[in-house]
Amino acid sequence: MNARILTRGLSRHRLAISCAMFSIALLILGGAQPARAELLRIGDPLCHAVSRSIAPDDTRPSHFVCNGDPDGYQKGTLWLHAALPQGSRDHEDLSLIIHSSRFDRLVVRFIYRDGAVEQQHVRSGNFGTYWRAGGQLAFRAPYRDVPVVAFTLRFDRVASAHLLRMRLVERGEEATQTTGLATLTGAALVLLIVGAIYNASLALAVRQQHAGWQAAWACCMVIWGACWSQLHLFFFPSMAGAVSAQICTGLSCLAITLATLSAVTALEKQHLDAGLRRTALGLTASVCALGIPLSLMRSGPFDMLGNLLGLLVLANLAAVASCIGQAWRRGSSAARRLGGAWALPMIVLASTSFFDADAMFWGGGSQILVLFAAAWQTLWLSAAASRAHARLRTERDVARLAEAKAHELARRDVLTGLPNRRGFMERTCRMLEGLPVSGGLVALLLIDVDWFKSINDVYGHEAGDHVLAAIGRCIAQHENSSCAVCRLGGEEFAMMVTGAEVGNIEQFAQTLRGTLADLSHGDIIGNRMVTVSIGVTASASRVDFGTLYRLADEALYDAKRGGRDQIAIRLDEWAGARRNDRPLFA
Template sequence: MIVCGGLLGLGWATPAAAEILRIGQPLCHAVSGVVAAEGAEPPAFSCSGEPAGYQHGTLWLHAMLSPDAGIVAGERDDLSLIIHNSRFDRLIVTFFYADGAVERQEVRSGDFGTHWRAGGQLAFRAPHRDVSLVGVTMQFDKVASARLLRMRLVERGEESTQTTGLATLIGAALVLLLAGAIYNASLAFAARRQFSAWQSAWAVCMIAWGACWSQLHLFFFPAMAGAISAQICTGLSCLAIALATLTAVTALEAPYVSPWLRRSALGLTGSVFALGIPLSFMRSGPIDTLGSVLGVLVLANLVAVAACIAQAWRRGSGEARNFAGAWAVPMILLGSTSFFDADAMFWGGGSQILVLFAAAWQTLWLSVTATRSHALLRAERDMARQAEARAQDLARRDALTGLPNRRGFIERVGTVLAASRTRGEPVALLVIDVDWFKSINDAFGHEAGDMVLERIASCIAPHESATCTVARLGGEEFAMMLAGMAGFDLMRFAESLRQRIAEQDHGAVIGGRKVTVSIGMATTSGAADFRTLYRLADEALYEAKRAGRNQVAIRLLEGAEPYADDQDLAGGQDLPGGHDLNLDKG
């Protein structure tokens, strides 16, 4: 029995070639206050009014299959009786034939045998005989509620078609719910979103409810057939309502929803849960009355949730718009089922099929909106990270030349030194200083001086790579850290750089005046730290200045290997360009 008949919904279908059996039209009933003995005859049948006093005894329902009774059986004997089971201990179905033959079929709570079908149904096929079927009797022992019983007579071929179609619909809805549950659980774990965790829990609860109501769980747990499954379904449906409400109400930010409205929704949810759980254990008593009360509470709870969403939307909440799309269809369908009979929809699946598909709709809708929100947050985070990276890079670069500044240079040379030490490569530090730069500023202005520095930087910048770090250390001083280059190759590189800078044309800025640089270089083939290399390179730079500028001077760190193949350089031979090499050993 599903007391909480629905949370959500989607579409309907009406069964073909089916006759719905109702108490009084055309079912007659008889009641025994105690459970009838095996083979006992029912008391006199009554075809009017409602049965009473059957919960601790036996309820008989009988239908005459004749034109006078409103059900035309004629010569046909290919009928199946479909019963949407409720809570009972035993059910005996008896088929009566025109020749007086009687055929009985029986199921018990915990043992439905081969009679159970998907969609919470039991199917009893009338055995084939050469005479027509004229009547059918159903004997229920300790049934919880006659009002919740739903019975149909259908053709046997139609029964197979409907059962297959119903099972397909249920399977599709459960797969969609499972996908939503897994996705939301993953999102909750990855993004630490409480809302996604609630949504995943709700989807899991709906999957459990759908499997239990549809009886698919009987594939694995056949002993759960009957009353115990019906009771579990009632509890799960109330738990699902509570989780759905918590998902919506807690996801709406506090400033957007009035405290009293939030408390009202949560209070109604608590009432549904407080009444639904005890009701799920009941086997007798005022089940119909309490079920009606519970239905009113469920509708009131949904109205309260709708009010929370509407208020939050009106106050500008983005989450409220997402929830409005998720809850609109379920609320409309729930409200509409209060005004028409949904029992015949979806081949007897009724409002429960609406519940499953609407739950899938809500889960997928909220999953899509959560994905969109998460994607926007990730995009904003990535943009923030990129902006931060750009800001950090700018903080490590010289605004005028675009080269790394002193801070950026010092951070990078540590990596170069560590890599060269690991590979056993030589390393060299070049300190480059513009000759007579102050006179350029004095004669032509600081703007012209800045343009000269930019042109010099354009000669240095192309050398920046994984093995060469360049920088403007400040003022007119530049630096380069090279790994893997030594001896004549290193001296040729330094001289080539000096010459390229000297050959730069600054005529548009400072006329025909030439701009040269002095380069101090420190090199080592062993372990070294930046501070030591910089001190030696700075000493070499001042040596080049004292020697007349526009030249390269070098210092070797103690322990560095001499230029074995370049003894002519050590002897002071002129380098290409006509400038002397000052080679002092530090």
């Protein structure tokens, strides 16, 4: 019970910490938006020009179009141009932040009021010092005495103009934002790594299918987060640009597939309709089937297929939510755990399809939301798994304790509390096996209550039970490592003693007989004395219990025939030759 309460408390503390952490992160991300950040979009204020083939480096568009959407740029060059408001010195210290996408080359040209132009460029596979954590590229306008009045961007073979996100911020704000976003991205990745390790170890320990899928999903999200945030460029700088973007697309689809498999396989089959299960698995297979080719595309109907993939993801989420809801209504405990874990990621993924998060969260957009939602889900499932397995462990310990108690009760006499015949046989067998090969002595005493039937007949069976219980308490005092006691059944008791000499065993049997005769049962049977007859045998080591019992039983009959309330002894020749006065107990 204490373990269960402790586990429940730990799980709640983990959950509270997760909630607080995620809430603080959202407050930081949402509340720290720079007041001067300006999201740049095509048409407002970005104008565009297109070349259907890759233009020479010195080519400049003759004019830009400021309305409509660009077309035909995927295998050529796309220019974007924006003029900044005149008459302000706010544009003297600017940074242009671009969220990297699938392109071969990007050239940024800052145009100053005096006509000077400063040019910076990156290409796929080489972002140099321009990349920032959080999937961003930062281009700082070199400081001059005159302000920047315009800038032009040139993209060669960009996959989609609609996926480009750009912001203008002051240089100080750019450093603050990118540092904060890197810190939060790193924190989310650390949580995901911990969750991935925990779930992987759990999958290996319990060998459950859904735990394995969950571990694979967490690992997939760790890799996706590292690629999206560009932190992997510390180790693999040549993966910058299109390669990483393509990997991220494939990993996101794979993560959705693994998460769905984790949820569906965790739900018990009796709590979920087979048709609904097949629908969820079919939708996730469709997501994977469309996502893999989309991740390899560099041109073509990229935007249309992306929108179709988004609809499939929403349908997949709805199917998983329906599976969890149905299993929850039917009493599935796994569904209750999954409900809390999946609630936030579902809300996040669904909400990003209905509102534009690109300008939010320091430019992290929907990706940073997904990353924190994944960390939330991993923490929730880890805490839930810990609690569930701790509960199972507690139940197992309780079951083992109950089994041990039942095992002990099966070897104990209920009335007297002494071991019964079964328990006595097990104990004596171990005692006999532990004796030395030669030179040891073992004795067996059979104790029978005299005229016990008359006690039951005159005073009733309840009085007889009281007498037997009193005798059992007296005999139990002698139980130790060298003396085993028991109630064989009815009014017959037994004791086996090792490590004593025959003369001392005779003395011990006489003392025991007198002690039992002196027991007072006045409140039960008045002044009637209760006596016992004791049959004693002693033999050499390695003797079997059957031989001992036969000799002791014959001695007991000798005591009965001799008039009761006495002891009788039968010894083998070897034991008879060892009569001396060695103490009974060491």
